[in-house]
Every structure is written in C-alpha cells, then in structure tokens.
Amino acid sequence: MRLNVQLFASVAEAVGSRSWEVELPDGASVQDLLTALLHQHPTVEQLLQISFASVNHRFATPDTKLSAGDEVAILPPVSGGQDDQPRPRFEITDRPLSADQVMAKVRNPLAGAINLFVGTVRELTQGKRTVRLEYEAYEPMALKMMEQIAAEIEERWPGTEVAMSHRIGKLEIEEAAVIIAVATPHRAASYEAGRYAIERLKEIVPIWKKENWDDGTEWIGHQQGPWNPLRPETERDV
Template structure:
C-alpha cells in the first residue's frame, strides 16, 4: 500500500522542479529524510545536485539524515539559504503570509523597514551600548548590476529560527537584548532588507552579539533572495563554504 508525503519546496529548488509542493508516494511510514530525498532525486534527476545539498525540515525544524517522517508530519525541503516557499509575487498576497513572533521581537514583513522601530525594541536604561545592523540592496556586485532583489521565506520556520538566535544570544551574552526584522517581496536598490538591533551593558558584547546574529541568520533562517539583473536572475545561497544549518562548525 502506497502513501503520500506532501513536501514543500522553496526558491531555486521550486523553480528547478517546477512546483512549490510535491506529493511523494512512499511504500510505508515511517521513512527517513534521506530515503525521502532519494525518492525525489530519482523522480527529478535534473534537480539532483540541488536536492543533494538541501536539508529536510520536519515540523519546521531542520532534521538529520536519519530522522523519521510519519504521515502526520509537515515536511519541507530547504535549499541553501541566503539570508521561498513559492509565495505569490503579488504584494497584497505576500502580506497574508508575513508575521511576527508573539513578543514582537522578530518580524517578517513586506512593509518598508524602520531601523528606529527595531532599535526601540531593545533599548534599556541599564544598557550603555546599542547597535543596529542594517542590510540594504547594493547595485554593483563586481561587474554585475543588480536591478532589484526578491526575498521569499518559509515564514513560520524562519520566525522560529530567529527566536533561536535571540535565545542563543541570551545564553552566550546574558542580559543582551536582540530584535530582528526582515523584509520579503521586492526590495529595490538602496532599500533595507534586514535590521538586527542589539543592546547590552557594554559595547564589546554588543559588537559580538550583533555579528553572531547576522551570521546565524544567513546560515539557518529559511529566507532566500533572487538577484535580478538586466539580462537574467539567480537565487543566491551561502557565499562561501559548505552550507550546514545543523552544525555551526563547518
């Protein structure tokens, strides 16, 4: 008896396969994430190289190769992140999917970002240092002229990963506050795509925590960007090294 696993696809992987959701037949449950990837790879060999470097997520958590999937799990295949789930390109449709964590400290939105608003969330009378990291769309990358960037996100999982970053900062640098805002949809030249605000009693901690936050966001948070140029476009993944959202020692 065959069963089906619904698998969400994102960004360049969704483009390569031509769908944002796959119904994958399996012989029986449970099935490991690696076995599921093998079935998808066999069905879509032209996407094999990208499937190989993608990570499975089960119930909005990155999963190891031997993690088991049951018939009730939410499953996604996450290509290297750059920071979509095939969200509609229309801005009004995007807004249905944008969201924030219950405490409001992590936000994903199609609206223009305000560094001041994000920074205001972390200011504290006992903190002597505060820092805003602001990421914007640059026009030139080497000889390539960027026309615009398009961001997509697996929003519920992205918000969970952002909260993990904040929690890890609290563990590593007790008393340090962090807020993260990220934009999705079209972000034009000079516009802000991400704001990470950090405050701490001392400046050295503030610098360290801010750098940690942006590096982890780029490594683990399922947000993707497509660079559009005058003569083409490309989904962007990690800039250097091998992507591994589970182990941070790669």
Template sequence: MKRFNITNEPINNQDVIDQVIHHNAGAVSVFIGTVREMTGDKQTKFLHYEAYVPMAEKQLQKIGEEILVKWPKAITAISHRIGTLQISDVAVTIAVSTPHRQDAFDASRYAIERIKEIVPIWKKEHYTDGEEWVGNQKGTEAYPAGHPEGVEK
C-alpha cells in the same frame, strides 16, 4: 510588532531599535542590511526574497536565544523583509542592546552570520544580464518554486 519577524512591508528601523532599549543598556548596536547595486562586476536591478515564514521566524528567535546564552544581558530584535526589494531598500535590521558596547557589536555580527547560516530565506538577484538564486543556508531543506536546486535539497 514581534521581536523576531519576517515582513512584506518596509522595515521601520526605529521600531526594531525600540524593542531592545531598556534602562540597563549601555549600548545598542544596529545592523541595517540594504540592497546594493554592484556585486563584483554584476549590476543588480532588484532582489526578490522568499522565506518559509513560520520556520524563518522560529530560527530568528533561536538566534536571539543563542545570543542570550553568549551575552547573558543582551536583548535582540530582528526584522527581515521578503518580496521584491529595490536598490537601497532595507532587507534586514538587527538591534542588540547590552550593558557594554563590545558585546553589542559582537552579538550583532553574530546575528547576521547566523541568519545566513540557518534561516530559510532565499534571495534571487536580478542583474542587468540575468538572474540567479544566491545563498546556501545550512540546515535548510526546502527551496522556493523555481529554485535551481529543486523542491528539496
């Protein structure tokens, strides 16, 4: 398994964690993003994620490099799932190890916020009363087929 990957398969959280464990890690922070049923007053039936996989993996690696600059002893692994996900399925797992806990917490939060900003992954929410594409990654030019913004931004 690559440390920064996009997958169609369910994410094995332990595999992601195992990639950052080492003898100088005093803390490992793990963020697991799951599919929720309610978004405000809308009930979600399921989500569908699409990605431009080569670029998405490259951007995940970039996030890992940014974390290493901000937290020099951090080791990061990120796995994001694409395809159709049901309620409670794991969509993303981020593991960050650092010598101290606060850095691990901060780096993990940094990673999820950057994913939303720069990684070309699109989410279509299927509600009980309709569907819509959600998300607005900065710097992302291409959208998946059927996206309301068209082929290019």
C-alpha cells in the same frame, strides 16, 4: 503515508511547483523522501546535494524518521501586525523596514549600548549590476530560527536583547532587506553579539534572495562555504 512537501527558491523552480506530494511506506526516513524526489525530478540532483530538509520547523538529518502529518520542507542554501499594534521582536514582512521601530523593541534601562545592523540592496555585485532583489522565506521556521539565535546570544552574552526584521518580496536598490538590533549592558558585547546575529541569520534562517541583474537572474544561497545548518557549535567561526 502521504506527505505534502513544501519547496522553496531554486528547488521550487527546478520542480516547477511550490509543493510536492509523495507516498512513502511507514517508517520512511528523510533520505527515502529525498530519493523519491530525485527519482521523480532528476533536475534537482545538484540542488539536493547542497540542500537540507526540515521536519516540523526543525532541520533534520537524512536518517530522521517521518510520520503522517509531519510538515516537511526542502530548503536550498539560504542567503536571509498593524502599524498601531506592538510589533513582535522577530518579523518577516513585505512592508518597508524601519530602523527606529526595530531599535525601539530592544531599548531598555539596563542597556548601555545598542548595535544596529542594516543590510541594504546594493547595485553592483562582483561587476554585475543589480536591478532589484526578490526575497522569499519559509516564514514559520524562519521565525523559530530567529528565536533560536536570540537564545544562543542570551547564553553567550547574558542580558542581551535582540530584535530581527527581514523583508520579503521585491526590493529596489538601497532598500533595507534586514535590520537587526542588539542591546547589551556594555559596548564590546554589542559589537560581538551583533556580528554573531547576522552571521547566524545567514547560516540557519530559511530566507532566499533572487538576484535580478540587467542580464539575467540567479537564486543566491549561502556565501560562506558549504551550507550546513547542522554543523556543531564548536566548528563555527562566529
């Protein structure tokens, strides 16, 4: 079977392409695919050690079996309609973000509190001066992961409404990269659910950022220990 594999961020740069075609025998697994990629492109070895594969927009284990027609992507560690039409709760966009618009998506008569998180581009990171950031996303999967986070929040904090918007493309200093709004019946839950939302977004949503410093560039991935989006719920700190 022939598969066309989507590549992102640092993996795409290492391979020199946004996609990679491979011929595998029927019954091949994700591990077989990764082995074939490493054989053709040895420079990705270190990246593959910290990356995950997705199959049909779901994170996959190495023993996951592949079938012809599967949509496969290799994901390195993640960082994070028309104006006159209603905007979806979960959004990946190259347009500037509006806190008022995101908050309006969750405002409702039963909400006693709305927690709003706005992540912006800062100039200094560990002593380096950032000129700008560049974000890219595996959009269809990113939106599904945002929906999954909202479902997890609803299970933990019933009655919670969640909206998430994330920018892609080039962002300048002080621009908003991500906005999350969480509306809950009571104040305490809004703080807890809001923190959970941004930490889970950083953990499982396939969005990457490239730091453009005044002396170089680097793709920045997960910054909270080894990236493992398949980690069991009981092992999470958030």
